Amino acid sequence: MPMSVTRPVRLAGRLVLALAAIAGLAVLFLALIVLTDGAGSGLPAWLTTLGIATAAALWRGRRRTRSARLMPFLPVVVAAALTASVCVPTVPTGRQYPPDLPFVATQHWSLATGSRVAVYHYPPANTGARHTVPFVYLHGGPVRGISVLDHRFLQLLARQGYDVYAYEQAGGGRSDLLPMGQYTISRSVRDLAAFVDRLDKGKVDILGFSAGGMVLTRALADPRVAARLNRAIIAEPGPMDGPTARIAGHKGRESARGLAPAMTGPRSTHVPRYAVALGLMRLGLLTPDTGLIGQAEGDNAFTAADLGSDTASSYCARDAHRIPVEDTAENFSFSPAASLRIQQTIKDSPSIAPGLRRSRTPAMLMIAECSSQVRQWATAVLAEDPAVQRTQYMPGVGHRMWNGLDDNNDRAAAVITAFLEDEPAPLPNYPTRGEIPAFLRDHR
Helix, strand or coil: CHHHHHHHHHHHHHHHHHHHHHHHHHHHHHHHHHHHHHHHHHHHHHHHHHHHHHHHHHHHHHCCCHHHHCCCCHHHHHHHHHHCCCCCCCCCCCCCCCCCCCCCEEEECCCCCCCCCEEEEECCCCCCCCCCCCCEEECCCCCCCCCCCHHHHHHHHHHCCCCCCEEEEEEEEECCCCCHHCCCCCHHHHHHHHHHHHHHHCCCEEECCCHCCCCCCCHHHCHHHCCCECCCCCCCECCCCCCHHHHCCCCCCCCCCCCCCCCCCCCCCHHHHHHHHHHHHHHHCCCCCCCCHHHHHHHHCHHHHHCCCCHHCEHHHHCCCCCCCCCCCCCEECHHHHHHHHHHHHHCCCCCCCCCCCCCEEEEEEEEEEECCCCHHHHHHHHHHCCCEEEEEEEEEEEECCCCCCCCHHHHHHHHHHHHCCCCCCCCCCCHHHHHHHHHCCCC
16 A cells, blocks of 8 residues: 555544544543542542543553654543533532512521522402412422513412412522432422411412422322312322322323424533533433532523423424513523432322322312323322312413413413302313313323
8 A cells, every 4th residue: 555545544543543532531431420429520530530541541652652652642631621621610609599580579488397488479459359368379390490471470360369479499599409318399398388387377279380280289188288278279280199200191282392493592501511410410320419510500500591392392383483481591590400309209209199089178270282291190180189179171372371472371360260269160171080081082
């Protein structure tokens, strides 16, 4: 082979070997991150990888000329630089809480459970049609802040005469963080009971949306907590217990997932440190209490754009190109690690069906036409809770039922207020318990 051809071939071969070495060191580093659960912000894994790579480079260069001995170190230097970025925080490691909202005061209540939560109060409008029972909103997440869209909906209910309270669950929004081991679904239920006690206005009406609906369902199964509730509205609930969480069932009609334009804005997952940490946590290869990133750092790094297509999945396909901005960048807050921790405690929990069958609190279930939730998560509540008095199947909306589009907020409010006032439902009572099999078959 001519010299002019041989040299490029050799260079290409060396480049391939160098790239393979870099990839191998990166894999070794990630394996050590997993084995050590990210201890020490990943530094021990990085030093071990660097030590092994240096020893291998010295061994490979032992019989080479002095100048050639440096060649095996090139992949080591490149790999060390790439993996070091996983060990260096790029956001503050202490919790940076969202600033106060301009349209509602933020109160902070210390609960008997030890949680310190951010509380928002919308007094009833001076319309003469005030309702005597306080109304409490449990938001979705879990461990997320209350979005501006939610606040607007709560303001609508207050204008209709309801005394509205909402609190951000521990770790979410402006509420204080908990030690990671204390984030459990049982703690969320205890916090709800403690919040009602702290409110000290007797029984409350309560709306639980998404993960909040999951907390509310479990509260109804606990007679000590249910005794504090007047009426319960379970909207688009998550799975209520381990057996329900393991159901791989039907979902609603087509959502905007995959159809809506990609979310814009900065993403933590574009930064190597958070892409590795959050990705491995989501895969279950790192624990929520990993030493790679702290809870506060993960909260500070996570952005609305990191939710990706999850936001689009909360809207009907027909709304794909007009999805509203749900929140401001300043108000958005989500704790990925704490959320995963709570979700795991739900998966590990035994069935609450026996307790739910003893529920006596009047309840209503709300199900969206284009729901991204597994249908059985909602129908399991209907099947097991004898106190569910009506089900309202909401046409034309996705998981995010009050979204500011068209008259969706007014329609959701009409359904809620009719139930709270024990008035005729605006929509048919559908599905009933007997219609569950047909509903699961026909509405997907």
